[in-house]
Amino acid sequence: MVRDQENGVLLARDFYTVGEAVEDFLNFGLPRQDAATVRTHRSLAHRHLLPHLGRRRLRALTAGEIEAWLSTLAPSLSTDTLRRLHGCLNRSVRRAMARDLVSRNVVELVSVPNGRTGRPSKSLTPQQVDAALTVTASDRLHGYIVLSLLTGARTEEMRALRWEHVHLDEVDGVPPHMEVWRSVRSGGDTKTRRSRRTLALPGRAVEVLRRERVRQLEDRLAAGDRWQESGLVFTTSVGTAMDSANVRRGLRRALSLVDGIDPDDWTPRELRHSFVSVLSDAGVPLEEISRLVGHSGTTVTELVYRHQLRPVIQTGATVMDQLFGVDAAGT
Template identity: 50%
Template structure:
């Protein structure tokens, strides 16, 4: 068994099986056991080359085994690198990884992954995926290797060296016309999602903001006091209501940006839908009995828990189907429809930006949770003109 010196390490190469094995002594580990790095090959020369490469990795701090694959790197990242992400985000990234990354690149040893591999992989996907999805898939690989770098599993991130190509044209977001909006409102009258649809269309709030809306963030106008009071305190037997859009179904519960926090008066139709929704929810609570989980949510399941985004999408598709405008619609397009309708009615873009909570608007955020900001009434006024205060939802 010949001994050779590779760098500062003493190595041995010896026959084993149908080839040769090389071993480098790395001393003793914390458990007192001797640590050895091994490489196998058909010839002594091949084994020596592998040992030289292994020593170079050791000198730059790389600790991954020769067999550590892209699959393992991606799975390690999904397991350890997303601790601050929501369950829905982790699920989405897992699907992207399992569908597009691991099947194509998973078997490649991470140390052997080259920029050409990534280039060819992305070029193949570019004819199948929309540009945004392609960027997300590429990001999965980049972030997985970035974590591997941080843990000394690989020297460089070859995925960072590649530019994401342009993918296919994704389906552009669209907006309901006034006639389509009328049809959707009519079709929604028989749906449990009715008040969700009415308020989303009439105020332009984001879907994640609607799902997180709580009753203590709904306020009623008290003419005698000339101020807004929470409906949890004064009830819903009033004419004018507003909502504090302060929360969202996101990690941490915050809105998309701090400037997304805003207060919006509800149009008459939305106020009517809200009152009737409150009555139905009270009935649901009684029916659920001890199964009811009180999270104080305006929109919730039959037992009080938060609505699932996928279930909301399915219910909304049923409404658009009943409205005879097809099923290729998503709840977020109610927000697009709000903006479109406002714009068609000549509402200034600055006002629209305030209403939908876009960053860079003049809406201030001073002491947002402790002091009620001036309620924006332009949206409610315009919707009342368009859909008419005379429109009434039939009482149950």
């Protein structure tokens, strides 16, 4: 107590709890974060942090208690979620230190354990892609599925795609294309600099987008006064932006029409994985695939899509054949 007094810790706040520190951080420590990030932090804290440690006195909190808490959560949560929880608690305690409510931060002494292994991503086979492009024609998400499979755009890029960035006619030798310049991230910008790319549209995608424009006009007439103009290519029936849940439900509904596919076993991002897999099967070089999907380099493509890529490294074999290859007689 004497040491804490000398360090300026407020003894009157001896019963300041972990819960109070976390709530203070959630309410006042995230001023620059967007609303979605704040909601994520708050949801994780209220579900997994406060029920376990919320009533504990902050000054009495130990590294052992934090390790035990994270170990309890590890079998059911991913490593990324555990890192978020650890970070939330760490920043809460640091904020309390800055206000002289605790003398040290024991959270920094604790390492984050490995969490539950996530479901590995997968891709549709070329036959399944062909079926999805055809059989889902009657579903309102058909255009979204076709454009995702044929261009490899990210699901957040697809949801943010605007008609002003879609060009369906060839002009001055420039083929039909779409400008993937913006996505639904904080500030509206793309994920990386190389994510800003202009992609030529296959003929099938052009036709589907023409039909999508007609369908949207029909939706506008049907909605009447309820229509909310957003300028987006893919919208709800009243013109508003689609969120990730809208797309996920719509994809499962559409894939239920395809024989041999369990619709509940697929997510929108795996349409992009399928695009990469089809190109790799067709022998497209890794560098070109990386450019098409908007990665900063081939290393990112290999890391994210290592299960979809099937590269055959031929350089060594080519050189060795030139130096030591067999002749026509087989010698």
